[in-house]
Amino acid sequence: MRNKMFELENEFVKYAVIGDPVAHSVSPAMQNAGFMAAGLDERYGKYHVKPDELADFTEFARHNLYGFNATVPHKSALIDLLDEVAPAALAANSVNTVSVRNGKLYGDSTDGYGLETALKEAFDLDIADSRIVMLGAGGAAQATAFEFVSRQAAHLTIVNRTKSKAEALAEHLSGQSTVLTALGNDETDLIAQAITHADVVIQATSAGLRESDAPPLELELLQNAAAIFDMIYKNTAVLQYAQKHNIPCADGRGMLLHQGAKSFSIWTERRAPVAAMRAALDAALNK
Template sequence: MSASAYPVRTLVDLEPWPAGAPSLAVIGQPVTHSLSPAMHNAALAALAARDPRFAAWRYHKFEIAPAELPRALRRFHERGFLGINVTVPHKEALLGLVESADPFALAAGAANTLVRTPGGWRAFNTDGSGLAAALRADFGGPLAGTPVILLGAGGAARGAAVRCLRDGVAALAIGNRGADRLRTLLADLAPLAGGIPLRGFALDAPPADLPRGALVINATTVGLKGSAGAPVDLTQLPAPARVYDMIYNPAETPLLHQAAALGLPRANGLSMLVHQGAHALTLWTGLEAPVEIMDRAARAAFAA
């Protein structure tokens, strides 16, 4: 089923929502083209075929503006939602609005998954685990021992950076256009780095001494459908080895197009969407997520 087959709901739709309906959702702005409902509802159908407890579970998408977020989280909880995925622009704002947070989310300073508790929400960050699993699937290797050049300093980048440091990358260089946000992220990451070289740089002027043979990860929205250009010129980086773009729409961003022209192994973010979603589903259900079914459903929805 395509992304457009699922209606985009709003905060108004929560008012008459039947209390206690076993519901899940993705929230953000925008969410129109989110593949998460198709992916998660396919997974829920597979779980229901084995366990009737999940027969009535459904996953929805809600357009929630930043100013609406506090009220929306209260209302989702009041109406009995069991879990929520959170996308841009809310990932960094969540931690100040929840009852508790997983240590990884606290370390990242950003969350993308909420699990219902009796008194509110517990926040998790599955971006890091999703990225690591996606890189293994697409490139066949772990993050450990790999030099990484990470593009961006927002919510998605925070989860990726913490995972890179915890997995023991050889070095981590983070590029961003805004100096203040980059400085804040580097300060937050410094206690986690240990002996791993950690540095920042301006995306419009990459230094010549960045690590050679690095895995380049784009965690910015530059290149997203409707957005022109690439976050960095790959020819300005010293001999990158592989390129991973967290964006999956379009399937080939300008950054990945340049990587192809340079003959570099490359992959888009559809695999990360699937694996971070699978981790979230496990948090909600307590069961192993059917990753292959989720992957097929996401790819079919994207193709449609």
């Protein structure tokens, strides 16, 4: 069933971000700064696409756009609608970057690159051989965990409110060199022990998107963390705790910047103007 007709915002908009919701997205500000700094005429918009409109949108994109980014909740559902998907994105079951070439849709994921680059930038941390505690086992966490395993982290501890979800994710990722452990939120002694020995704690739940959200775990368990990376680009309760206790920390804007820069490079086949994109991103987030 056709839900609605998608229309170009204007003739210059050839790229976009899609999501449900999408109004909050700062990707247009960041990407448009990139296009302008690179001297390109194309512009980047946003489309509110509900799950039952995704197929219609991909057909619209096939004939009208040069590429688009996908965010929640479309990263997995998109895969079956594309003509070709990069092997790593297929294995992670997550696509966030689509290129349109000669009427065909090519899917890729730049999230892993964005995360890897952000961790290196914030903490001088290399994922390979590192010990990581990850909070969450949902969609974002699943793709993130895959990146850690594919980049050969030494040990990944997955902590989730529902332990069975953490166990299922660990089982799905098994068979690689990374040692995997699954814990429920109530296993506080084991969580504290894992955090004490970890190089970084990754906050990969949605807790903190709304100010009313409860923290993803008892904050006191973080007191011995070496570093904390929250994938949300807000000053969440987790980050406030880290700042109060002088724990090195970073929010998700570095990941957003670098995955966006990688998307830009895939589409334009040129180096992304990262400094201009960073300035625009910071300005948009600090409004």
